[in-house]
Amino acid sequence: MHVLAPAKINLHLRVGPRRDDGFHPLMTWMCTIGLFDSLTFEISGAAPREFKLRCDRPELPCGADNLVCKAAAALAARGSEPLGVDCFLKKSIPSGAGLGGGSGDAARTLAALNQLCQLGFSLAELEKLAARIGSDVPFFLHEPSAICRGRGEEIEKVPAPRARWALLILPAIHCPTPRIYQQFDAMQLGQEAALRDIPSRAWTQLAAMELLPLLINDLEAPAFALFPELAALRDRIERTLNRPVRMSGSGSSLFTLFDNDEPCEQARQSLAPEIDARILSVPICPSPDDDLA
Numbered sequence: 001m002h003v004l005a006p007a008k009i010n011l012h013l014r015v016g017p018r019r020d021d022g023f024h025p026l027m028t029w030m031c032t033i034g035l036f037d038s039l040t041f042e043i044s045g046a047a048p049r050e051f052k053l054r055c056d057r058p059e060l061p062c063g064a065d066n067l068v069c070k071a072a073a074a075l076a077a078r079g080s081e082p083l084g085v086d087c088f089l090k091k092s093i094p095s096g097a098g099l100g101g102g103s104g105d106a107a108r109t110l111a112a113l114n115q116l117c118q119l120g121f122s123l124a125e126l127e128k129l130a131a132r133i134g135s136d137v138p139f140f141l142h143e144p145s146a147i148c149r150g151r152g153e154e155i156e157k158v159p160a161p162r163a164r165w166a167l168l169i170l171p172a173i174h175c176p177t178p179r180i181y182q183q184f185d186a187m188q189l190g191q192e193a194a195l196r197d198i199p200s201r202a203w204t205q206l207a208a209m210e211l212l213p214l215l216i217n218d219l220e221a222p223a224f225a226l227f228p229e230l231a232a233l234r235d236r237i238e239r240t241l242n243r244p245v246r247m248s249g250s251g252s253s254l255f256t257l258f259d260n261d262e263p264c265e266q267a268r269q270s271l272a273p274e275i276d277a278r279i280l281s282v283p284i285c286p287s288p289d290d291d292l293a
């Protein structure tokens with residue numbers, strides 16, 4: 001079985017004050033983008049029955065801490081026997097970029113193994129397992145576009161934005177999520193008022209240049225405090241393209257939006273000689289063609 005796991009961007013990300021459990025309440029609008037990891041799953045006849053992960057990136061740990069293995073373990077723990085499956089993961093989504101790469105892989109693993117091994121879990125059961133694996137995992141069971149609240153696990157599906165293309169900038173900066181939240185706390189950021197609902201249906205109808213100025217990411221301030229070079233890069237891109245640029249999640253990826261593909265590709269070409277970062281022009285809320293489609 002072949003499955004594609006898309007990356008996400010947080011179009012809008014508001015963060016409240018730290019809760020007693022250490023997590024932060026969120027109100028975020030997330031969308032998938034056309035940047036995918038690829039996963040293949042095969043039932044294995046080998047004894048003992050076990051879930052085995054291999055990956056095309058030698059630097060990526062393939063042990064129990066990998067979110068793909070956590071997803072397989074969560075399913076096996078609810079069943080009567082271990083899952084005898086070989087999985088190969090081909091990574092394209094960078095980690096420490098705020099693109100939910102590991103979370104998307106985990107969610108697609110839950111859905112794929114449920115089908116491949118005929119485990120019979122309902123979507124509600126998969127959601128519970130997903131929330132335990134990570135805050136962003138439940139979204140990927142409900143992509144491509146949703147408002148997420150709580151620590152990220154309360155999902156309300158919304159239409160895809162009218163702005164259907166994103167210019168994605170991937171600087172060579174690794175932003176560890178817990179460190180960005182710690183800095184957020186140290187800077188005493190986080191207001192309950194930030195979590196107020198947005199008129200999400202109305203926002204989905206806006207053109208890119210109407211929507212962009214409304215978008216806020218409360219994790220930009222701590223990320224830019226820890227990585228001033230990221231703030232400088234954002235300013236430079238905004239000046240070059242003459243449009244607002246936002247950070248996704250806890251960073252370090254940056255994005256801006258376009259209504260369609262041509263101006264997005266033109267912007268990619270004009271930016272490429274100006275900055276030292278990978279730049280991609282990607283569709284928003286794509287429909288991947290894989291064995292779960």
Ligand code: C5P
Pocket residue numbers: 022023024025026133134135136150151152177178181
């Ligand atoms: O849930 P996940 O494992 O992805 O979270 C990684 C870290 O990000 C958490 O340990 C926590 O420090 C921080 N986090 C948070 N509030 C959230 C989501 C994540 O503080 N809503």
